[in-house]
Amino acid sequence: MQPAGQTNGKINLDPDHAEHGLAQLVLTVIELLRQIVERHAIRRVEGGTLTDEQIENLGEALANLEEKMEELKEIFGLNAEDLNIDLGPLGSLL
Amino acid sequence: MDGLIYLYGLVPARETEQQPLPALKGFDGKGEIYTVPIGSIAAIICSLDPIEYSEEVIKDKTNNDMEWLREKAFHHHETALKLSKLYTLIPLKFCTLYKNQASLEKAVQSNEAKMLDTLDLITGNEEWNLKIYCDDKLLKEKVSQSNPTIEAKREEISQLPKGKQFFEKKKLDKLIESELQEEKNRVSERIHEHLQQYTLKGTNKRTWNKDVTGRKENMTWNSVYLISVPRVEEFLEQIQEYEKEMKKKGWQFEASGPWPAYHFSCFS
Numbered sequence: 001m002q003p004a005g006q007t008n009g010k011i012n013l014d015p016d017h018a019e020h021g022l023a024q025l026v027l028t029v030i031e032l033l034r035q036i037v038e039r040h041a042i043r044r045v046e047g048g049t050l051t052d053e054q055i056e057n058l059g060e061a062l063a064n065l066e067e068k069m070e071e072l073k074e075i076f077g078l079n080a081e082d083l084n085i086d087l088g089p090l091g092s093l094l
Numbered sequence: 095m096d097g098l099i100y101l102y103g104l105v106p107a108r109e110t111e112q113q114p115l116p117a118l119k120g121f122d123g124k125g126e127i128y129t130v131p132i133g134s135i136a137a138i139i140c141s142l143d144p145i146e147y148s149e150e151v152i153k154d155k156t157n158n159d160m161e162w163l164r165e166k167a168f169h170h171h172e173t174a175l176k177l178s179k180l181y182t183l184i185p186l187k188f189c190t191l192y193k194n195q196a197s198l199e200k201a202v203q204s205n206e207a208k209m210l211d212t213l214d215l216i217t218g219n220e221e222w223n224l225k226i227y228c229d230d231k232l233l234k235e236k237v238s239q240s241n242p243t244i245e246a247k248r249e250e251i252s253q254l255p256k257g258k259q260f261f262e263k264k265k266l267d268k269l270i271e272s273e274l275q276e277e278k279n280r281v282s283e284r285i286h287e288h289l290q291q292y293t294l295k296g297t298n299k300r301t302w303n304k305d306v307t308g309r310k311e312n313m314t315w316n317s318v319y320l321i322s323v324p325r326v327e328e329f330l331e332q333i334q335e336y337e338k339e340m341k342k343k344g345w346q347f348e349a350s351g352p353w354p355a356y357h358f359s360c361f362s
Contacts, residue, residue, distance in 0.1 A: 038264075041261075042261065042264060045261050055257060055258060055261065056255055056256075056257035056258055057257060058257065059256065059257025059258055059259070059260035059261050060255075060256050060257035060260070061257075062260055063256055063257065063259070063260040066260075
């Protein structure tokens with residue numbers, strides 16, 4: 001099996017260690033969604049339409065989500081680069 | 095001669111008289127490379143089959159046959175490199191083709207004055223390339239530690255509740271990122287300016303991404319210089335000095351050369 005720390009943007013689906021490649025794939029998708037939600041939330045906050053309480057709740061939820069992602073990455077031995085994907089003309093995810 | 099002509103480069107004709115061209119295989123791997131004198135300039139060329147290497151075939155191969163492209167680009171590069179070690183060479187771009195010898199002669203004759211100026215410019219000088227790489231993580235730490243605005247902002251953020259802290263931290267990260275980019279540009283430009291004292295000309299090129307360089311550090315600067323041969327040593331020593339001084343801060347320097355003077359030859 002190739003090490004998880006590969007940074008070529010490819011998902012490693014080794015038949016003997018499929019669960020690892022699968023974890024990388026699933027976490028990459030979750031990370032993509034998390035980043036989209038986060039960017040959207042930042043835009044809402046900067047738009048000035050949210051109350052202080054809403055900002056606090058949203059920020060706390062996103063901070064918890066970020067912490068959870070860090071934990072999951074650690075559990076599966078992945079780093080930020082492993083969850084980076086090439087979005088073509090849009091550039092890299094991270 | 096009516097065959098297709100592949101042009102590698104142009105050199106002063108007297109240099110080919112003093113130093114005859116060694117035996118080198120041509121673009122098709124079968125024929126030999128040879129010289130054609132055109133006034134005071136000699137063209138270094140090979141003949142190609144006009145059907146096998148027609149414009150359409152080359153276009154198709156370039157777009158669809160990566161193996162062919164890799165092999166031929168490597169051949170062109172290696173040949174230009176060998177020629178540049180023997181002669182004062184104006185290197186031509188990959189796949190510079192002429193319909194026949196007459197059209198080549200016409201093109202050379204009509205540009206002769208410009209080419210003689212170019213040959214004057216590159217005689218006794220070498221083209222060198224400098225790539226500067228930076229470990230963004232390491233430099234980011236330095237930037238964020240040494241910047242009082244960032245420090246003050248960090249202190250201010252730590253007093254906020256968790257949710258607000260999250261958004262403010264993201265804003266701060268953005269600020270640090272832009273400071274990092276500015277610092278990288280500032281340092282690279284300063285080095286480029288400083289190196290001008292050793293060089294005759296210098297120009298910067300597009301940087302390459304990590305997929306091309308295969309390195310984990312980002313390329314922050316990519317430039318080429320025309321340097322008079324006796325000053326090359328000083329130029330390289332200066333780059334070693336930068337490396338010694340700045341390595342711990344995450345900077346790396348890669349000088350390479352001498353290359354055929356692609357960036358300082360007007361005909362190419």
